[in-house]
Amino acid sequence: MQQIIEVNTQNLAEVLDMGKTQPLVFVFYAATDNTSANFVQVLERLTTQYPNQFILAKVNCETEQMIAAQFRIQALPTTYLFKDGAPIDGFHGPLAEPELQQRLSVILPKEDEIKFNQALDLLAVENYEQALPLLKEAWELSDKKNSDVALLYAETYIAMKKVEPAQEILKQIPLQDRDSRWQGLQAQIDLLLEAADTPEIQQLQQDYQRNPTPAIAIKLAVQLHQANRNEEALNLLLAILQKDLAAEDGEVKRQYLAILAAMGNADPLTNKYRRLVYSLLY
16 A cells, blocks of 8 residues: 555546545645644654554645635644544644644544455465464454454454354354354255264264264364364263263373364364363363
């Protein structure tokens, strides 16, 4: 994104159109006026402090008198702040940097929005692994109230064929936000669950019902993990650990911890099952 733009009559409409999708700071100044020129330098410095978070549109009123007249500029510098294409704030004269930052905070994206947009860029190139922690942070920064973030978070897990974390996320979306997109993701999950019920898993489940030994449980847990059915695998092993932490010479515990490590911290189930096993260990 070009963050600093010199505005003229040729690109004015284009710059204003950019303000529909990006926060926009319009500053009218005179290059030969020290006060307004110095204020523009402050704004330019803030563009590096807030990279890609707003567009600084500079109008030199000495060379762009028609634009200055169109906006009825009567004092320099004059600054307008736009968000979603609409003017949000405006002021005449320079501001001290702390006050300027406070005024800018009205139009700058919140931290959860920044994380969300970074994740979108990664998802555009199918980089799911790096997008996941950003979506997790964005959702938590919104106090888990932004259902658009949650839906994309779940959708990313579904794209990776990881059903259980997607289910966990979708369960936390409020009823009023369970729209057609939510229903569509649930349908995708049902299809993945059907595909993940392999003959090997079915056979091991039957074996375990007949002979519920830790050795069979480990084999079944490994197959469930490979099918991305991690919560089932962890519940199976946890039930054994709750009775005997050293079951199968410690192999049950090792497999449990290995599955947790493979799931990674971005998975919403990881912390839950880590706490459950730690409560047994300590």
